[in-house]
Amino acid sequence: MIGLRRGLVKGARIAALGVYVPERVLTNDELSRTLDTSDEWIASRTGIRERRIARADQASSDLAVEAARRALAAGGLAAHDIDLVIVATITPDMFFPATASIVADKIGATRAGAFDLEAGCTGFIYGLAAATAFVSAGIYHNILVIGAEVLSRSLDWEDRRTCVLFGDGAGAVVVTASDNGGIFSFDLGNDGSGAEHLSLPAGGSRLPATHETVDRHEHFMHMLGSEVYKFATRVIVESCEKVLADAEVTVADVDLFVPHQANIRIIEAAAKRLGFKSDQVFHNLDHYGNTSCASIPLCLAEAVAGGRLKKGDTLLMAGFGAGLTWGSCLTEWDL
Numbered sequence: 001m002i003g004l005r006r007g008l009v010k011g012a013r014i015a016a017l018g019v020y021v022p023e024r025v026l027t028n029d030e031l032s033r034t035l036d037t038s039d040e041w042i043a044s045r046t047g048i049r050e051r052r053i054a055r056a057d058q059a060s061s062d063l064a065v066e067a068a069r070r071a072l073a074a075g076g077l078a079a080h081d082i083d084l085v086i087v088a089t090i091t092p093d094m095f096f097p098a099t100a101s102i103v104a105d106k107i108g109a110t111r112a113g114a115f116d117l118e119a120g121c122t123g124f125i126y127g128l129a130a131a132t133a134f135v136s137a138g139i140y141h142n143i144l145v146i147g148a149e150v151l152s153r154s155l156d157w158e159d160r161r162t163c164v165l166f167g168d169g170a171g172a173v174v175v176t177a178s179d180n181g182g183i184f185s186f187d188l189g190n191d192g193s194g195a196e197h198l199s200l201p202a203g204g205s206r207l208p209a210t211h212e213t214v215d216r217h218e219h220f221m222h223m224l225g226s227e228v229y230k231f232a233t234r235v236i237v238e239s240c241e242k243v244l245a246d247a248e249v250t251v252a253d254v255d256l257f258v259p260h261q262a263n264i265r266i267i268e269a270a271a272k273r274l275g276f277k278s279d280q281v282f283h284n285l286d287h288y289g290n291t292s293c294a295s296i297p298l299c300l301a302e303a304v305a306g307g308r309l310k311k312g313d314t315l316l317m318a319g320f321g322a323g324l325t326w327g328s329c330l331t332e333w334d335l
C-alpha cells in the first residue's frame, strides 16, 4: 500500500466487482477445423488458447445484467442504491436505445440515469474515469461501470486475422464516494488519425446498410493488426509512465499491473519496457481471448480469486483500442 502523495483524484473507490462469462468454450483446435489456422499459430502469436461465446439468445445487455447483479450482491448493494449506469461496449445490443438503459431496467435500477460509452476497448478505463469524476464532484454516490461485449457477433468467422482473437464476456464494478481517496490518477488519450486501423465500417451514417455492404463483409470488425500492435506497445508505456509520475509512484510500488488483454506479446513488451517483473503482471487471455471492454474487470476478478490482488494493493490498469484510444488508471484496491 502506498500513500496518496500528489494524487489527482480524491473521493472515489471501487467498492464492488462482479463478472460473467458465457459457458460455451471455443478452443483454437475447434477453430482450426473450419479455418486455415492452428492452435500453434494462434497460441504462439497471441497467447490465446480458447475464448467464450455467448448463446444465440444472449446480447451484450444480458451479459452485463449478470455481471451487474453479481457486483451488487458482492457489494451488499441494492439496485435502487445505484445513481448511474454506464455501459462501456463496442458491441451494444443495438444503435439505440443505449444498452445501459436496458441493463438499468433489467436490474431494477429505477433511480439511475444510464448511458453507453464508446471508446473502443479502452471503454472500461474511460467509464471508470467518468464515474470517478461524477462521484468526486459530489453529483452521484454509487455508479455501476460495466464493460460488456458479445464480440462473436461482430466478427467475420471467415477472416482468420481477426476472428481468432476475440471472445465474449462482461465485468462490472461499483464506483462509490470515499473519504479516503482510493483512485489516484488517470490518463486518457486519443488519436483519431488511426481510426481506420480498427473499425466496423458499415451500418452507421457513413456507410448505411445495403446489400453491397453485407456482401463486402463491412458489418464485421476490420483490423490492421500490425499497426494496432505498434500503437499499443507505445501508448501503454507512455500512458502508464504518466499516471505513475502524476501520483509520484514508481513501478516497484505497483503490486499488480492489469493491461487490456489483446495479445500476450503486447503485454510482455509493454511490461518489459515499463520495468515490471513478471509476477507484477496479470493476464488471462489464454482462456478468454480479447473481450474488449470486459477484459480488465475479468482480470480483476480472477486476480482477487487467486490472491494476486488484495485490499491495500496498488493497482495499475491500462487499456487501448479502436479510436485509436488509450487510457490508464492507478488506484488502491479496496475490496
Ligand code: ACO
Pocket (backbone or CB within 6 Å): 036, 037, 038, 041, 042, 045, 046, 120, 121, 160, 161, 162, 164, 198, 223, 224, 225, 226, 228, 229, 232, 262, 263, 266, 290, 292, 320, 321, 322
Ligand atoms: N492463423 C494462421 N495464419 C494467420 C492467422 C491465423 N489465425 N492470422 C494471420 N495469419 C497469417 C497472415 O495471413 C500472414 O500470412 P502471409 O505472410 O502469408 O500474408 C502471417 O500469418 C503473418 O501475419 P501478421 O499479421 O504479420 O501476423 P502478426 O505476427 O503481426 O500477428 C496479430 C497478427 C496477432 C493480429 C498481431 O498483429 C496483433 O496482435 N496485433 C494487435 C491486435 C490487437 O491488439 N487488437 C485489439 C486492439 S483493441 C481491441 O481490443 C479491439
